Amino acid sequence: MSGRSARVLIVVWGIAYVVLLSWPGLTLFNRIEPKILGMPHVMAGVAGWLVISLIVLIVVDRAVSREETHLPD
Amino acid sequence: MERWQLITGVVLAYLAITLAIGLMAGRRVTHDVTGYVAADRQFGLLAMYFVIGGTVFSAFAFLGGPGWAYSRGFAVLYILSYGVIGLAPWYFIGPRSARLGRARGYVTQAQLVTGRFPSRSLSLLMAAIAITAFIPYVMIQMSGAGIVFETVTEGHIPFRAGAALAYGVVATYVLFGGASAVGWTNVFEGILMVTVAWILGLWLPHRLYGGIGPMFDRIAETRPELLTAPGLDAAGNPWTWSAYTTAFLSSAIGFCMWPHLFMKAFTARNDRTLRRTVVLYPTFQLFLIPLILVGFAGVLFPTHPENADSILPHMLMNTGMPFAMVGLFCAGALAASMSTGDALLHGAASIAVEDGIAPFVRLGERVRRHLMQALVIVVGLVAYYLAVVKKANLVALLLTAYAFIDQLAPPVYAALYWKRATTAGVLSGLFGGMATAVFFVRRPALKPFQIHEGILGLIVNVLLLVVVSYATRPQSEEHSTAFITTARGR
Numbered sequence: 346m347s348g349r350s351a352r353v354l355i356v357v358w359g360i361a362y363v364v365l366l367s368w369p370g371l372t373l374f375n376r377i378e379p380k381i382l383g384m385p386h387v388m389a390g391v392a393g394w395l396v397i398s399l400i401v402l403i404v405v406d407r408a409v410s411r412e413e414t415h416l417p418d
Numbered sequence: 419m420e421r422w423q424l425i426t427g428v429v430l431a432y433l434a435i436t437l438a439i440g441l442m443a444g445r446r447v448t449h450d451v452t453g454y455v456a457a458d459r460q461f462g463l464l465a466m467y468f469v470i471g472g473t474v475f476s477a478f479a480f481l482g483g484p485g486w487a488y489s490r491g492f493a494v495l496y497i498l499s500y501g502v503i504g505l506a507p508w509y510f511i512g513p514r515s516a517r518l519g520r521a522r523g524y525v526t527q528a529q530l531v532t533g534r535f536p537s538r539s540l541s542l543l544m545a546a547i548a549i550t551a552f553i554p555y556v557m558i559q560m561s562g563a564g565i566v567f568e569t570v571t572e573g574h575i576p577f578r579a580g581a582a583l584a585y586g587v588v589a590t591y592v593l594f595g596g597a598s599a600v601g602w603t604n605v606f607e608g609i610l611m612v613t614v615a616w617i618l619g620l621w622l623p624h625r626l627y628g629g630i631g632p633m634f635d636r637i638a639e640t641r642p643e644l645l646t647a648p649g650l651d652a653a654g655n656p657w658t659w660s661a662y663t664t665a666f667l668s669s670a671i672g673f674c675m676w677p678h679l680f681m682k683a684f685t686a687r688n689d690r691t692l693r694r695t696v697v698l699y700p701t702f703q704l705f706l707i708p709l710i711l712v713g714f715a716g717v718l719f720p721t722h723p724e725n726a727d728s729i730l731p732h733m734l735m736n737t738g739m740p741f742a743m744v745g746l747f748c749a750g751a752l753a754a755s756m757s758t759g760d761a762l763l764h765g766a767a768s769i770a771v772e773d774g775i776a777p778f779v780r781l782g783e784r785v786r787r788h789l790m791q792a793l794v795i796v797v798g799l800v801a802y803y804l805a806v807v808k809k810a811n812l813v814a815l816l817l818t819a820y821a822f823i824d825q826l827a828p829p830v831y832a833a834l835y836w837k838r839a840t841t842a843g844v845l846s847g848l849f850g851g852m853a854t855a856v857f858f859v860r861r862p863a864l865k866p867f868q869i870h871e872g873i874l875g876l877i878v879n880v881l882l883l884v885v886v887s888y889a890t891r892p893q894s895e896e897h898s899t900a901f902i903t904t905a906r907g908r
Binding site: 355359362363366367368371375376377380382383384385387388391392395396398399402403405406409410 | 492495496498499502503506509629630631632633634638642645646647648659660662663666667670690693694696697698700701703704707710
């Protein structure tokens with residue numbers, strides 16, 4: 346992934362983050378069942394999104410770091 | 419030996435280790451202002467990761483997080499949500515600020531903003547906002563330490579003595595070690611608080627209900643209103659989506675604008691360290707999950723504390739836990755309190771001197787450092803007096819604090835990204851935003867759609883910034899271009 350694509354990805358991720366974890370996005374998975382790892386669905390959804398965020402940030406950072414050190418993609 | 423004495427022994431051991439780490443760390447840096455305020459810009463990833471996590475998660479997270487889940491249900495999800503998106507802008511503005519810091523010697527947020535918008539009034543205003551916001555925040559940390567001591571020692575160590583003991587240790591290592599002591603004690607405190615939170619969060623639901631799933635099954639039968647967003651408000655009525663969403667947005671926008679947190683950008687060894695701290699931050703944020711589980715474990719607990727924020731120590735004292743476990747909890751909660759309180763004391767003293775006094779009076783490096791050290795003690799004593807002796811209304815003060823901090827975002831972003839912004843625009847935006855925020859904090863009934871006062875202030879702030887900037891003469895091309903080019907690094 347190029348540095349430019351990484352910057353686009355982080356903006357898309359940021360918008361999705363705000364929409365999904367507040368109104369109206371949160372209403373899409375705002376229920377108790379099915380539980381995941383014992384947690385109500387909505388809590389597990391928020392926790393899952395944080396894990397996805399970690400992965401997105403790692404991907405973006407690798408691309409930005411590669412661009413900075415001028416290595417080919 | 420009595421149980422409370424054994425618990426106190428564990429806590430004293432923790433305090434002794436923290437003090438030793440703080441004092442040793444302080445010996446490794448130079449004795450000038452950059453050494454004291456920014457640890458010679460030498461923090462690597464380990465220190466930065468725990469400095470940010472430890473600073474963000476305070477006694478409020480350790481006691482208030484479970485308290486929110488216990489009393490307001492999934493309203494607490496907004497607290498779990500805002501941190502990661504709140505720190506994300508730091509991935510870009512952190513390295514930009516750090517480059518300017520290295521090139522121009524900045525060690526505080528206001529120095530960076532007034533480097534672009536030269537104004538002593540702006541510097542003083544930003545210092546005043548920071549210190550006004552810090553004092554109630556330090557007070558909450560001190561109260562947290564006092565509550566923990568008093569509860570787990572069954573009153574043998576009273577509230578006043580507990581707060582004095584914990585903050586005596588903090589003031590000592592901040593006084594002698596500055597930012598370096600704050601950083602390295604935060605590594606120890608951060609590891610301790612995260613470990614304790616996960617142990618308690620997994621252990622309490624198992625001990626009381628046989629597991630996390632069975633616990634939520636029982637809550638779903640008796641209190642289902644707690645298990646869907648946006649949860650309940652402070653009075654126990656359903657919270658509104660507009661209040662939930664704007665509280666989330668306000669916290670996310672203000673998150674990396676807290677001046678004591680922002681100025682840590684100037685302590686990083688290099689840009690990569692700063693970026694990786696942001697990337698790894700979600701792993702720290704997840705530590706709120708066990709604290710939320712602890713809060714829910716309290717919902718069906720047979721007895722209830724007077725104050726929701728005491729639910730965690732209340733359960734610990736009533737579940738027959740071994741003394742070592744209670745001592746560790748106490749150390750974990752103190753670690754959460756102290757790892758925030760130290761950064762606040764250090765930040766308040768540094769900002770008061772660098773942004774409040776130095777722009778008006780010419781002072782040498784040595785005098786500035788000594789003045790900061792004296793102010794660490796003064797700020798600590800003022801906060802102690804207000805929190806412990808006078809018992810001021812913390813909640814009202816902290817509400818004002820959060821609404822204020824949001825108003826620092828437009829000046830910072832304008833300094834780093836917007837060439838057309840002018841000093842008059844930034845100043846009028848900041849004044850207007852603060853006046854609006856204060857108005858709605860004092861008159862909450864007038865807030866449209868229960869929108870958070872920080873967001874209402876920001877709307878006025880940004881509008882004034884844009885309108886007044888366009889209405890006034892632009893900065894010289896040379897000045898704004900040089901600033902933004904240095905920030906970009908190319």
